[in-house]
Amino acid sequence: AQSVTQLGSHVSVSEGALVLLRCNYSSSVPPYLFWYVQYPNQGLQLLLKYTTGATLVKGINGFEAEFKKSETSFHLTKPSAHMSDAAEYFCAVSASGTYKYIFGTGTRLKVLA
Amino acid sequence: NAGVTQTPKFQVLKTGQSMTLQCAQDMNHNSMYWYRQDPGMGLRLIYYSASEGTTDKGEVPNGYNVSRLNKREFSLRLESAAPSQTSVYFCASSENGANVLTFGAGSRLTVL
Numbered sequence: 675a676q677s678v679t680q681l682g683s684h685v686s687v688s689e690g691a692l693v694l695l696r697c698n699y700s701s702s703v704p705p706y707l708f709w710y711v712q713y714p715n716q717g718l719q720l721l722l723k724y725t726t727g728a729t730l731v732k733g734i735n736g737f738e739a740e741f742k743k744s745e746t747s748f749h750l751t752k753p754s755a756h757m758s759d760a761a762e763y764f765c766a767v768s769a770s771g772t773y774k775y776i777f778g779t780g781t782r783l784k785v786l787a
Numbered sequence: 788n789a790g791v792t793q794t795p796k797f798q799v800l801k802t803g804q805s806m807t808l809q810c811a812q813d814m815n816h817n818s819m820y821w822y823r824q825d826p827g828m829g830l831r832l833i834y835y836s837a838s839e840g841t842t843d844k845g846e847v848p849n850g851y852n853v854s855r856l857n858k859r860e861f862s863l864r865l866e867s868a869a870p871s872q873t874s875v876y877f878c879a880s881s882e883n884g885a886n887v888l889t890f891g892a893g894s895r896l897t898v899l
Contacts, residue, residue, distance in 0.1 A: 718830075768884075772884055774845065775832070775885075
């Protein structure tokens, strides 16, 4: 079975500050991990993904995430927040050979001027 | 580059009415999905179609039916709408399972 926990339903950061959005997963098989972003009144868009290989994954818009198997985590970071980063972010877990993604409940990021 | 197109974008129904949400993708993807999004609950899978000709239940299939009309199109039907089905519905597609999902813009449904 798989599950995802996103800590913090709302996160506020100042413009230019570090963004850290937390995601922990549970999976009985090697996981595929994703971060998606949703802007208001839009569908979700892929930020980045981890399947196999390098554990530090770089995505679009300066975001990156590190797969830490020992901590069952896949936290999303960005060194310097921009106003345009304000959105809702979803972590998701899947696995090879499955069609069932499990999404976290989402973290809404607010960027303060 | 349309990607995934959903119709309608908004719909208001009365309890007991029926309706169909339409979804089409132009990326030649094999797999298609229907999710619902509710505040504080993330996205929950209603039904999916791994490939043309197949459909399977997800986490929350009760009250819904689906049809994979062809490789491009995957519709979601509410036979007798209930207020608990008030939600935002997203269609998505992927090349195959566990690959990146491409989402439509969503359909906001209100059941009175």
